[in-house]
Amino acid sequence: MDTKFALGGIDYLVMAVYFLFVLGIGWALKKYMKNASAFLEAGRSIPAWVAGLAFISTNLGALEVMGMTGSGLKYGMLTTHFYWIGAIPAMVFLALFMMRFYYGSKARSVPEYLKLRFNEKTRGLNAILFAVMTVLASGISMYALALLLENVLGWNFNISLFASAAIVLAYTYLGGLSSAIYNEVLQFFIIVIGLMPMAILVMSDVGGWSGLQTSLAPIVEGKGFAGDAWTSTWKYTASASGNPLGVAWYGIFAGLGFVLSFGYWCTNFLIVQRAMAAESMTAARKVPLIGAIPKMFIPFLIIVPGIAALVLMNDPLKGFALPMNNAGQPIYDYTIIMLLKQYLPAGVLGLGVTALLASFMSGMAGNVSAFNTVWTYDIYQSYIRPVTGNKDADDRHYLKVGKMATIFGVLVSIAAAYIASKFGNIMDFLQTIFSMINAPLFAVIFLGMFWKRSTGNAAFTGLLGGFLIALLHHGLSVPEGATTLVKGGWIAPLITYPVEMAQNFWTAIYAFSAATLLTVILSLLAKRTKTDDDLNGLVYSMTPKLDDSAVLWYKRPWFLAVIVGIIMIVLSILFW
Amino acid sequence: MLDIRFPIGLMFSIFGLIITIYGLATIGHDAMYVRSLGVNVNLISGICTLTFGLVMLFFSDPVRKLLKKKNV
Numbered sequence: 279m280d281t282k283f284a285l286g287g288i289d290y291l292v293m294a295v296y297f298l299f300v301l302g303i304g305w306a307l308k309k310y311m312k313n314a315s316a317f318l319e320a321g322r323s324i325p326a327w328v329a330g331l332a333f334i335s336t337n338l339g340a341l342e343v344m345g346m347t348g349s350g351l352k353y354g355m356l357t358t359h360f361y362w363i364g365a366i367p368a369m370v371f372l373a374l375f376m377m378r379f380y381y382g383s384k385a386r387s388v389p390e391y392l393k394l395r396f397n398e399k400t401r402g403l404n405a406i407l408f409a410v411m412t413v414l415a416s417g418i419s420m421y422a423l424a425l426l427l428e429n430v431l432g433w434n435f436n437i438s439l440f441a442s443a444a445i446v447l448a449y450t451y452l453g454g455l456s457s458a459i460y461n462e463v464l465q466f467f468i469i470v471i472g473l474m475p476m477a478i479l480v481m482s483d484v485g486g487w488s489g490l491q492t493s494l495a496p497i498v499e500g501k502g503f504a505g506d507a508w509t510s511t512w513k514y515t516a517s518a519s520g521n522p523l524g525v526a527w528y529g530i531f532a533g534l535g536f537v538l539s540f541g542y543w544c545t546n547f548l549i550v551q552r553a554m555a556a557e558s559m560t561a562a563r564k565v566p567l568i569g570a571i572p573k574m575f576i577p578f579l580i581i582v583p584g585i586a587a588l589v590l591m592n593d594p595l596k597g598f599a600l601p602m603n604n605a606g607q608p609i610y611d612y613t614i615i616m617l618l619k620q621y622l623p624a625g626v627l628g629l630g631v632t633a634l635l636a637s638f639m640s641g642m643a644g645n646v647s648a649f650n651t652v653w654t655y656d657i658y659q660s661y662i663r664p665v666t667g668n669k670d671a672d673d674r675h676y677l678k679v680g681k682m683a684t685i686f687g688v689l690v691s692i693a694a695a696y697i698a699s700k701f702g703n704i705m706d707f708l709q710t711i712f713s714m715i716n717a718p719l720f721a722v723i724f725l726g727m728f729w730k731r732s733t734g735n736a737a738f739t740g741l742l743g744g745f746l747i748a749l750l751h752h753g754l755s756v757p758e759g760a761t762t763l764v765k766g767g768w769i770a771p772l773i774t775y776p777v778e779m780a781q782n783f784w785t786a787i788y789a790f791s792a793a794t795l796l797t798v799i800l801s802l803l804a805k806r807t808k809t810d811d812d813l814n815g816l817v818y819s820m821t822p823k824l825d826d827s828a829v830l831w832y833k834r835p836w837f838l839a840v841i842v843g844i845i846m847i848v849l850s851i852l853f854w
Numbered sequence: 855m856l857d858i859r860f861p862i863g864l865m866f867s868i869f870g871l872i873i874t875i876y877g878l879a880t881i882g883h884d885a886m887y888v889r890s891l892g893v894n895v896n897l898i899s900g901i902c903t904l905t906f907g908l909v910m911l912f913f914s915d916p917v918r919k920l921l922k923k924k925n926v
Contacts, residue, residue: 288872288876291872292869292872292873295865295868295869295872296865299861299864299865302861303856303861306856307855310855310856321855323855328858456855460856460858460861463858463862464858464861464865467862467866467906471866471869471899471903471906474899475890475898475899479890479891479893482891483891620889621889621890621891622889622895623880623886623887623889623890623895623896624876624886625873625876625877625880625895625896625899625900626873626890626895626896626899628873629869629873629899629903
């Protein structure tokens with residue numbers, strides 16, 4: 279199947295307008311970048327709705343969009359678990375219980391919260407792992423973008439890579455975190471407006487939701503599942519084998535709904551940074567809730583069209599097919615590309631392509647803007663500057679360091695992109711490894727925020743121990759049919775899981791449990807190192823309750839949280 | 855600080871304008887719209903995008919300030 283788009287002049291015009299605005303926003307924000315806080319923390323001045331859209335946009339990178347449409351085809355509506363049970367409870371928890379400590383403690387990053395609550399070495403461990411993870415992620419996304427531009431638009435790989443890196447560098451260097459956040463909001467609207475025509479056309483082509491259900495039944499039954507397995511979310515999760523995801527309800531609940539999602543949404547600085555940039559405490563607490571509302575509807579834009587693609591693939595009259603890889607397997611990640619190609623004529627096609635471009639670039643910018651903050655505050659200011667000069671040097675020095683870190687981050691990302699193009703497996707492997715820190719990190723931060731007894735040394739050991747347990751489990755387990763050691767089993771393939779998803783869930787569950795156990799036991803064995811006074815603003819029981827009575831009732835975080843909860847329950851019942 | 859609604863409004867108004875005009879210019883080009891099930895998706899999508907852009911512009915700080923000044 280040919281993946282090339284036939285773009286017209288009109289499509290290039292749309293793209294050019296977008297690039298002009300991206301750079302223009304960076305330029306317009308340049309005059310506000312007078313100190314390190316403005317550059318690295320957006321001066322804590324972003325309105326709640328802007329930060330809220332940026333909050334979900336950061337996660338809506340192009341790799342996510344492409345992957346989720348492909349997953350819609352492979353797993354059907356079960357993919358929505360990543361947007362509902364696998365995101366919403368964690369976002370609500372972050373908003374109601376955790377944001378006040380991140381925001382109120384005056385920490386400038388998640389690693390810095392660890393330093394204030396625990397000790398320097400816990401921060402150091404987290405900061406270094408996080409810094410490496412962000413440049414890896416940005417490099418992988420850069421590589422994927424250049425590859426996509428080569429395959430779809432026929433552009434030169436090297437030129438695409440350097441041009442996109444240069445644009446991202448230009449606007450993050452000019453406008454810092456504010457620029458990254460503004461462009462994420464821009465990206466959010468382009469994704470919605472650019473993909474909507476495709477989503478509507480594909481659904482009307484298959485006869486709407488009911489037409490989709492009818493046409494899917496024989497196809498899905500042919501695969502050995504119930505006819506409505508692809509259009510249900512919880513119905514067939516009583517056993518792992520009854521649904522295409524290969525995970526039972528308790529696995530979805532505990533693995534995805536708790537460990538993986540809380541580890542991601544509540545502790546990943548890339549995400550939390552958006553809420554920490556909000557203009558006030560109330561705004562910061564509302565950010566994840568405002569983001570949660572559009573988040574719940576994104577599946578209709580990217581997952582449902584993927585499910586419809588399964589019908590198209592099985593109808594020879596539609597002439598729809600996915601490109602194949604060297605092993606003769608369909609490349610599911612190209613589902614959304616092929617859908618855009620199938621339905622959009624020149625004009626709106628330009629908007630669709632721009633939407634993908636935008637999400638690639640803002641994904642990179644997000645990583646770079648989180649990297650430069652952690653580098654400047656958590657690595658440079660705490661480890662390098664004390665040796666080379668005055669620790670509390672003027673702020674202007676840190677602004678310069680932040681800007682240099684931005685350039686450095688982009689350069690390392692380019693290098694990572696080239697490594698990914700030569701040794702893709704190694705990069706995937708490294709990314710899997712580094713993301714294993716999330717589950718133990720959540721355990722440690724959770725205990726830190728809600729249990730005053732937990733100590734710094736215990737937290738450090740818990741974090742490291744949980745990470746090592748995750749590594750050990752990954753080394754000892756394989757998903758069925760894995761052909762490379764990247765997927766696990768590099769020590770010995772003792773445990774076999776039916777699908778990779780199940781392996782991921784269990785890795786996270788083991789890592790989380792180990793980190794919790796270690797931190798609790800070691801904390802109980804040691805003396806407390808911080809007094810109640812030290813923990814004011816850092817631990818739930820040691821911090822005065824927030825008084826929302828000055829805020830109108832319908833503007834309070836609790837009220838928003840209830841609305842978010844109701845929408846999620848209604849959606850889950852509708853698509854049960 | 856810069857009100858984000860202004861650049862968003864401006865950009866989507868331009869997008870909307872470009873695509874609406876293209877949609878108008880391609881009325882009757884049925885071959886081109888076979889893939890979009892016979893619908894002139896540029897025209898519809900362009901008008902929606904333009905509307906969204908204008909609404910954003912209308913509510914943005916610079917435009918509201920301008921309107922206020924004129925009323926006074």
